[in-house]
Amino acid sequence: MCGRTTHNMTWEEIWSLYTFGKPPKRDQPNTYHDNWNVAPTTINPVCRLDKSGERDIAMLRWGLVPSWAKDLKIGMSCINARDIDAAGVTVANRASFRGAFKSKRCLVPASLFFEWRKGANPKEKQPFAIGLRDGTPMSFAGLWEWWRDPASSEEYETYTIITTRPNALMAQLHDRMPVILAPEDWPAWLGEVETTPEQRMSLLRPYPAEQMTAWPVDPRVGNVRNNDAGLIVPTGEPLAA
Template identity: 30%
Template sequence: MCGRYVVISKISEIEERFGVHALGPYNPNFNIGPGSFAPVITDKDPDKLQYFMFGMTPFWAKKKLYFFNARAEGDHNKENDPKYHGAMGIISKPAFRKSIRSKRCLVIADSFIEGTTTKKLDEPYVVHLSKGQRPFAFAGIWDEWVDVETGEVVNSFAIITTTPNKLLQMLPHHRSPVILPKGKEREWLDPNLSLGEVTAMLQPYEGGDMNAYPISTDIKNPRNNGIDLLKPIGPAVASETSLKLEQELMLEGMGFSRARSRPR
């Protein structure tokens, strides 16, 4: 599962990296979870950076549902076999079958938070791409939902997940978010893609190009936010200094040098 992630790059860096311009204010967030508003780029407006709710509500729902992840395999591969290469059942799931065809988005991120399969966020890790590859994009889907009682219009999204790569298996964790290679990001937004071309992109990211390190369980509280949440409390999972990402962030001087808590 991928229910927490991090977006802290400067807005100018995101705009340059993805060739977009931002609509509205932007606030770095070290602890994005379901219900948070976060930056996305949609197939409908591929030149704009917008802010949608994390946790998708399908257009037909009678109330908000907050689907924050969408399994690429759908109801297949219930054992989460890393070697699975079968059908992508997402195309037939009622909540996702329309969006996977016509409402795809890039979900902007700098890293994501993952727990182990058994202990979940009681044993959390920061997972990031190697060689300073950030920001990057998850493969996402989105939908527009209207509250019939209030008239409120909610644009929301889900991150697509797939089988675990080698790095996620080392935690261990049974799922992996679909991270799109840079050269595939614009292709993901192409409305002319066939369904077969879309599902072919739902593959695990190369595990050798990622790393992870353990962090405090303070990340469990969605009210907590700040760079201290990303501080390593142990060595990296793969052979790399666990301090590299934190030092890089500190050097950028983002102005979030101390963890902060939102009012309870």
């Protein structure tokens, strides 16, 4: 599960991350701003290829809505896409995602993401902030889709984050983790080089635990109305990988 993230990068920094230092192609959109508590249904930046095959930053809604969906509601059940589900069905073959897995793959930038660890009392959960040990941004493997509302004809572009089995660090918090792709894997995932479905599936693996860190944070992060830098301040010692 990955249901809450942060992106405290400037518009220029996001462009630079994916375009090797090149300046943005366009001005910062009104929908982009620092967000310390990114939640599903919000509009967020993703990196994908444009029609000319160049990397582009687009603002998409979190919660993938397949092109055949009747309404937006399905998006809340598609904020994540499991690499392989309990029945053995892969993201490459699941009806909601197979079209996007074939030709609409993207990278979702994040500074951190949050996960909650259950305590002795099931009602008490401790949130943790998780990121890369060197402090650099993460890029999650994502899928995107285009959908038109049959009632209003309004058009939406939406995305999902792919999850996989946990590494040793994340296993202390949850049985899933988002797929974090290293820069050398971006060309294959985005489609800048030809790949087979099997090669793309091989990229969906746990990120090395020794390169990640996690620390407890204030439970205020559980309320999406709270959105400030204090949400990521440590309230205790980090987990041992």
